Amino acid sequence: MLPEIESATSRNDRVFIVKALAEEQRIDGRKPFDARLRKIQIAEDNSGVTVQLGDTKVMAVITAxxxxxxxxxxxQREGSIRFKVDVGPTVSFAADTTRLSEDEQLITRLLQKAIRNTGVVDLEALCVSAGRKVWALAVYVTVLDHAGALVDACFLATMAALMAHRRPDATVDASTSDITVHxxxxxxxxxxxxxxxxxAVTFALFKEGDDLVMDPLLKEEAAAGGQVTVVVNTAGQVCAVQQLGGLGLSLEQVMRVVRIAAGQVEDAAAQIRAALDTHSTAQLAARVRRQQGHAAHAAKAKAAAFLDVALPPLSTLASVAFEADAAGPSAAAQHQEDTEMRMAPPPGVPAEQPTVVNASPAGSTQLQDVSDSAARATPDASFDAIAARIAGTQLTSAGEGKAVKQKSRARNRKSDAW
Amino acid sequence: MELLSPEGLRQDGRRPRELRNLQSAVDTLGNADGSATFELGNTKVMAAVFGPRAAQGKSSGGRRDADIRCEFAIAAFSQSERKQLSKRDRRILEVRSMLKEALKANVLAELMPGTTIDVYVQVLAADGSIGAASLNAAFLAVADAGIPVKDLMAACVVGLVQDTPILDLNQMEEQMSRGPSLMMAMHVGLKKIVVFQADGRMPVEGVETLAELAEGGCQAVGKAMRSVLLDNTRKLALARGPVRL
Structure with a gap:
C-alpha cells in the first residue's frame, strides 16, 4: 500500500475502524468476512474485461x-504469457507515474507466480508450429480506481479476461508448412x-492478527497492522500466499486465514462464469444481427451488379484480403469462399472485423458447416462474381498475386457464365 | 533427474530436513555502522547498515519514525552464468521490497524519529535460498549497528519435492523442483511470522506441512545467529578490559 495513503487517513478514522471491528462492525456495514459487490463486464467484441469490486475498478486486456x-x-513447443500491471495516475494523488511502483511490482510478481508458474494456461496448446511460431499472450492489467483489495480485483479481472479470451485459429499446411491465420x-x-x-483473497489484520477483515477498504488497509493475500483456486488448492511485514502472525493465524480464503473463491468464480454466460449469449445475438444486416447488404449488392453499376460501397467493406487456396483445385472448390489471411493481422487491426464475403445467405451463421459448398454454389453465383472482382482488384499486388489472379480468373469465368 | 534418492537423500547428500553448513560473522566491514556476512552452504551474502543518521532525502523529514531504505544487488559473478542483473530486474525488486517490509516490521523505528537507516545487501555467491540468506545477513548487520529491534528475526526456505518437504533449497533444487516452495521469516522468540511467501500449487494441508518445517528451520537458523551475536558481544566486552562477573 502507498505509505502516503496512511498519512492521508485521519487518526480518528483509524481508531474508529479498530474499535468498531471489536464488535464485528465495519464502516460500510459489512461483516468481517463479507466481500463487496462484484461486477464483471466483458466487452462484446472480446477486447477486454472490466471488473469492479466495490469502488475498486480494474480492466484487463489480453493480446495474442x-x-x-x-x-x-x-x-520450443510452448507459447508464453506475460503480465503488465499499470496503476495509473488517476488512482491516487500519491501514485508514482515515473517508475514502476511497488504495488505494480508486487501484483505483477504475484500474477506471475500464481497464474503463470502454476500452469493455469496450457502453454503447449499455444504452439502453432514447434520452433517457429507460438502464440505470445500479453495480459495488460490497468487499475482504474483503487478503493482497497487491489490484488483481488486484479486477479478477478485477469482470470475473467483469460476465460473470455478467444484467439484466431491458425493452421499449418502439411505440404508447404505455411502458417495460415484464419x-x-x-x-x-x-x-x-x-x-x-x-x-486472490486479501485480508487486513488488526489486533495482533486475531481480528481480520476480508476484502478491506482502502481506509481499513490504512488502519490495519498488515495484510495477507492468499491465492486459492476453486479446487481448494493454494497457489500463493503473500504476507510481507506488518503484524507478525502465528502459524495458527496464518493457517486460519488460508482456510477461510479457500472457502471464499468459489463464489467469485461462479460470478465469472455467470458473466461469461451472459457474454456469450449477447455475442451470439449480436452475430445474428450482424449477419442479418450483411444479408440485406448482399442482396442490395446483387441488385447493383445486375444493373452493372460500380461497386464502391462493397469494396470498402471488404477490409480483409482475399486469398486463393494454396492447396489445389479440389480444396479450393471446397473452401471456395473462405477468406484467409496469411499470418496474423497487423497489431492495430482488431481480428474480429467482419468480412462481407462470408455473409452470403446460405452461410448465414458460423454455426453451419462452412465447407458445405454444394448448398451455396448455385444461389450465390452472382455474389461470387462480385467477390471475385473485388479480389481481382485488391489482391493482385499482394504476395500470392499469381494464385489470386488464377482464382479470380476462375471466378470471372463463372460470372461470365452467369 | 531425481532430487531425492531412493534412500531419501538429496543430491548433495543431505537428509530432507537438514540445513546446509551455516556460517556467519558480524562486523566484517570497516566503514559501515553495522555489517555482516551470512553463508549457507555455497550461498554467501554480505550486508552493510548505515545509520540511524539524520534524515536523508526530501521525503523523510518530519517523520515520526525512522525511514528504512534497502538496496539489494546480485553480483555478476555470483551465479554459474556470468550475468549482471539490472537494478530494475523483477527478482531484484521483489527481494528488495521483501527486505524492506521485513525490516520495517522488525526494527523499532518509532524510537528513532527523523532518521534514516540504509541497509545494503550484496549477494556474492548464489546457490539457492538467496532471499532468506539476504534477510538473515541484513538482520545481523542491523543488530551489529546497535539498532533496537523487536526480536531476533530468522528466515529460511522450504520446498516440497516428490511429496517430501525439504529444508533449505539449493540452486539446483530451486530450479529443478516444479513443486511448491515457501520462504518464511519469523521472530523466533515471539514465534510470529513476519514474511510468508508461498508459491506453487498445493492443498491447504501442504501449506501447513511446509510452514511447520519452515518454523523449525527458522528456529535452527535463529539459534546459530544468536550464538554469533553473543560471541561478538562477548568479544566487544572483553576488548574493554577484564570483565568482572
Missing part, C-alpha cells in the same frame, strides 16, 4: 501475437485451454 518461441531449451469469420476463434482458476 504470433512470435518465435524462446530459444532456451525445452520451450479470420474469425471463417473459423470460430479458439478459447484458451485453462487448467484451474486461482483467485
Amino acid at each position: 501475437d504470433l512470435e518465435e518461441p524462446r530459444a532456451d531449451g525445452g520451450r 479470420s474469425p469469420d471463417v473459423r470460430e476463434p479458439v478459447p484458451l485451454s485453462l487448467h484451474h482458476t486461482p483467485l
Whole structure:
C-alpha cells in the first residue's frame, strides 16, 4: 500500500475502524468476512474485461501475437504469457507515474507466480508450429480506481479476461508448412485451454492478527497492522500466499486465514462464469444481427451488379484480403469462399472485423458447416462474381498475386457464365 | 533427474530436513555502522547498515519514525552464468521490497524519529535460498549497528519435492523442483511470522506441512545467529578490559 495513503487517513478514522471491528462492525456495514459487490463486464467484441469490486475498478486486456518461441531449451513447443500491471495516475494523488511502483511490482510478481508458474494456461496448446511460431499472450492489467483489495480485483479481472479470451485459429499446411491465420469469420476463434482458476483473497489484520477483515477498504488497509493475500483456486488448492511485514502472525493465524480464503473463491468464480454466460449469449445475438444486416447488404449488392453499376460501397467493406487456396483445385472448390489471411493481422487491426464475403445467405451463421459448398454454389453465383472482382482488384499486388489472379480468373469465368 | 534418492537423500547428500553448513560473522566491514556476512552452504551474502543518521532525502523529514531504505544487488559473478542483473530486474525488486517490509516490521523505528537507516545487501555467491540468506545477513548487520529491534528475526526456505518437504533449497533444487516452495521469516522468540511467501500449487494441508518445517528451520537458523551475536558481544566486552562477573 502507498505509505502516503496512511498519512492521508485521519487518526480518528483509524481508531474508529479498530474499535468498531471489536464488535464485528465495519464502516460500510459489512461483516468481517463479507466481500463487496462484484461486477464483471466483458466487452462484446472480446477486447477486454472490466471488473469492479466495490469502488475498486480494474480492466484487463489480453493480446495474442504470433512470435518465435524462446530459444532456451525445452520451450520450443510452448507459447508464453506475460503480465503488465499499470496503476495509473488517476488512482491516487500519491501514485508514482515515473517508475514502476511497488504495488505494480508486487501484483505483477504475484500474477506471475500464481497464474503463470502454476500452469493455469496450457502453454503447449499455444504452439502453432514447434520452433517457429507460438502464440505470445500479453495480459495488460490497468487499475482504474483503487478503493482497497487491489490484488483481488486484479486477479478477478485477469482470470475473467483469460476465460473470455478467444484467439484466431491458425493452421499449418502439411505440404508447404505455411502458417495460415484464419479470420474469425471463417473459423470460430479458439478459447484458451485453462487448467484451474486461482483467485486472490486479501485480508487486513488488526489486533495482533486475531481480528481480520476480508476484502478491506482502502481506509481499513490504512488502519490495519498488515495484510495477507492468499491465492486459492476453486479446487481448494493454494497457489500463493503473500504476507510481507506488518503484524507478525502465528502459524495458527496464518493457517486460519488460508482456510477461510479457500472457502471464499468459489463464489467469485461462479460470478465469472455467470458473466461469461451472459457474454456469450449477447455475442451470439449480436452475430445474428450482424449477419442479418450483411444479408440485406448482399442482396442490395446483387441488385447493383445486375444493373452493372460500380461497386464502391462493397469494396470498402471488404477490409480483409482475399486469398486463393494454396492447396489445389479440389480444396479450393471446397473452401471456395473462405477468406484467409496469411499470418496474423497487423497489431492495430482488431481480428474480429467482419468480412462481407462470408455473409452470403446460405452461410448465414458460423454455426453451419462452412465447407458445405454444394448448398451455396448455385444461389450465390452472382455474389461470387462480385467477390471475385473485388479480389481481382485488391489482391493482385499482394504476395500470392499469381494464385489470386488464377482464382479470380476462375471466378470471372463463372460470372461470365452467369 | 531425481532430487531425492531412493534412500531419501538429496543430491548433495543431505537428509530432507537438514540445513546446509551455516556460517556467519558480524562486523566484517570497516566503514559501515553495522555489517555482516551470512553463508549457507555455497550461498554467501554480505550486508552493510548505515545509520540511524539524520534524515536523508526530501521525503523523510518530519517523520515520526525512522525511514528504512534497502538496496539489494546480485553480483555478476555470483551465479554459474556470468550475468549482471539490472537494478530494475523483477527478482531484484521483489527481494528488495521483501527486505524492506521485513525490516520495517522488525526494527523499532518509532524510537528513532527523523532518521534514516540504509541497509545494503550484496549477494556474492548464489546457490539457492538467496532471499532468506539476504534477510538473515541484513538482520545481523542491523543488530551489529546497535539498532533496537523487536526480536531476533530468522528466515529460511522450504520446498516440497516428490511429496517430501525439504529444508533449505539449493540452486539446483530451486530450479529443478516444479513443486511448491515457501520462504518464511519469523521472530523466533515471539514465534510470529513476519514474511510468508508461498508459491506453487498445493492443498491447504501442504501449506501447513511446509510452514511447520519452515518454523523449525527458522528456529535452527535463529539459534546459530544468536550464538554469533553473543560471541561478538562477548568479544566487544572483553576488548574493554577484564570483565568482572
